[in-house]
Amino acid sequence: MIEIKDKQDCCGCSACSAACQKNCIVMTEDEEGFKYPKIDTSKCINCGQCEKACPIINKNEEKPFAQKGYVVQHKNAKILKESTSGGAFTAIASYVIKQGGVVFGATFDEKLNVVHIYAEKIDELAKFRNSKYVQSDMGNSFRLAKKFLQSGRLVCFSGTPCQIEGLKCFLQKNYDNLITIDVVCRAVPSPMILKKYIKMQNKKTASGIFNIRFRDKTKGYKYSALNLYDKNNVSLYHNGIDTDPYLRAFFSNICDRPSCYHCAFKKRYRESDITIWDCFEVDEMFPEADNDRGATKVLIHSQNGRNIFDKISGQLIFTSLPLDKLLNNSKEMVCSVPMNPKRKEFLEDAKKYDDKELFDKYFPITFMTLFEKYVRLISGEFGVYKYIRKVYRKLFGERKR
Numbered sequence: 288m289i290e291i292k293d294k295q296d297c298c299g300c301s302a303c304s305a306a307c308q309k310n311c312i313v314m315t316e317d318e319e320g321f322k323y324p325k326i327d328t329s330k331c332i333n334c335g336q337c338e339k340a341c342p343i344i345n346k347n348e349e350k351p352f353a354q355k356g357y358v359v360q361h362k363n364a365k366i367l368k369e370s371t372s373g374g375a376f377t378a379i380a381s382y383v384i385k386q387g388g389v390v391f392g393a394t395f396d397e398k399l400n401v402v403h404i405y406a407e408k409i410d411e412l413a414k415f416r417n418s419k420y421v422q423s424d425m426g427n428s429f430r431l432a433k434k435f436l437q438s439g440r441l442v443c444f445s446g447t448p449c450q451i452e453g454l455k456c457f458l459q460k461n462y463d464n465l466i467t468i469d470v471v472c473r474a475v476p477s478p479m480i481l482k483k484y485i486k487m488q489n490k491k492t493a494s495g496i497f498n499i500r501f502r503d504k505t506k507g508y509k510y511s512a513l514n515l516y517d518k519n520n521v522s523l524y525h526n527g528i529d530t531d532p533y534l535r536a537f538f539s540n541i542c543d544r545p546s547c548y549h550c551a552f553k554k555r556y557r558e559s560d561i562t563i564w565d566c567f568e569v570d571e572m573f574p575e576a577d578n579d580r581g582a583t584k585v586l587i588h589s590q591n592g593r594n595i596f597d598k599i600s601g602q603l604i605f606t607s608l609p610l611d612k613l614l615n616n617s618k619e620m621v622c623s624v625p626m627n628p629k630r631k632e633f634l635e636d637a638k639k640y641d642d643k644e645l646f647d648k649y650f651p652i653t654f655m656t657l658f659e660k661y662v663r664l665i666s667g668e669f670g671v672y673k674y675i676r677k678v679y680r681k682l683f684g685e686r687k688r
């Protein structure tokens with residue numbers, strides 16, 4: 288039976304809960320807002336299936352194998368605008384749906400919780416586009432994916448590396464009709480903090496928030512901003528990583544899941560078929576796509592992944608790159624983020640303080656934050672932001688996006 292002795296040893300993938308035939312494991316929120324398995328021991332028959340499904344207990348040893356690397360950009364302007372980076376995910380997912388398959392991904396539910404669901408139509412893929420910077424709730428996705436796989440449907444499952452390894456461990460066998468896509472994932476913040484942020488922003492708007500775009504490209508791909516929308520898709524708020532308190536919380540590692548500070552899934556040789564992540568160095572890697580609309584780095588790990596890439600390449604402009612060049616500067620792929628020394632205090636204050644008080648205390652708007660914002664905006668207008676970013680990257684590494 289699963290027993291969590293140290294919270295850093297549970298990534299919340301829910302594979303154990305999905306594997307339990309007796310349904311005695313319920314994923315339950317802790318005081319920090321993260322879900323962990325809670326077992327009804329009176330129903331447990333000690334079969335051990337939950338432990339067999341856990342990707343942390345059964346951590347795979349990393350072994351090198353042949354890989355292929357690309358930088359890609361979707362040819363469709365609307366898809367590209369809505370995607371986080373270059374729209375690689377949509378290219379793969381659209382192909383799967385055209386083959387009669389199903390695609391699993393992360394989206395918002397009607398209460399703005401981030402949840403995993405599946406789509407069977409091309410139009411539905413829009414809700415998966417754009418990264419949601421919070422832990423997604425897997426719900427019943429693993430069991431549903433298994434049902435589709437057993438019925439012979441092509442299944443594409445996208446998620447964080449721990450979710451993909453959780454799915455594979457839960458399935459306990461390889462399926463030829465499964466294609467898995469993981470993102471390079473720095474960490475996931477607590478859903479409780481996102482709720483507090485939404486509550487704070489909702490108080491400022493009469494119409495209410497119906498959608499969030501964590502990586503809005505209105506001011507260009509390289510200047511990441513968070514955008515809030517009302518039910519008519521009218522923008523209510525737009526602020527960058529310099530001034531938006533939620534993005535500042537995310538990039539300061541102050542409220543991430545404990546497992547993210549000791550991530551068991553940070554590696555180059557992965558269990559997924561395809562890994563996707565941001566290409567901010569597009570000017571060096573793929574100058575034809577250097578239009579500030581976004582580009583995705585793609586690392587292919589399997590024959591299945593190579594076959595799919597051949598099928599989707601018509602939707603993309605792309606270049607193949609030597610792997611040392613592609614992987615240079617991708618620290619988040621292999622290194623866990625450091626825990627912010629104020630994490631404990633922040634999460635305790637989150638229970639005591641009103642939403643605005645909390646964000647004002649830890650992420651106040653100061654002269655320096657405003658200065659940073661206007662440097663970004665003005666340098667963006669004059670097309671020199673990428674050079675400032677490059678200098679920043681050389682000096683401090685790839686911290687901000």
Ligand SMILES: Cc1cc2nc3c(=O)[nH]c(=O)nc-3n(C[C@H](O)[C@H](O)[C@H](O)COP(=O)(O)OP(=O)(O)OC[C@H]3O[C@@H](n4cnc5c(N)ncnc54)[C@H](O)[C@@H]3O)c2cc1C
Pocket residue numbers: 369370371372373374375376377391392393394401415416417418419420421422423445446447468470471472473474475563564565566583584619
């Ligand atoms: C929590 C998180 C952290 C990330 N950290 C980094 C990083 O440090 N460095 C980096 O280069 N890239 C990071 N990425 C990846 C990056 O943001 C883009 O997802 C990637 O560039 C692919 O973009 P795209 O345009 O091809 O796909 P998009 O169209 O943006 O597709 C997004 C895909 O991500 C999935 N997804 C979105 N939100 C979640 C979520 N909360 N949980 C699980 N799956 C989700 C969707 O299902 C979909 O498959 C992160 C993504 C997430 C979700």
Ligand code: SF4
Pocket residue numbers: 288289306307308309310311312326330331332333334335336337338
């Ligand atoms: S040991 Fe078996 S019955 Fe008990 S919680 Fe785990 S999977 Fe369920």
Ligand code: SF4
Pocket residue numbers: 289296297298299300301302303304323324340341342343344453
């Ligand atoms: S890591 Fe996943 S499978 Fe392991 S205990 Fe946590 S939720 Fe369960």
Ligand code: SF4
Pocket residue numbers: 298447448449450472473474475544546547548550551552553
């Ligand atoms: S950092 Fe690791 S543990 Fe955290 S969500 Fe990403 S893959 Fe999972």
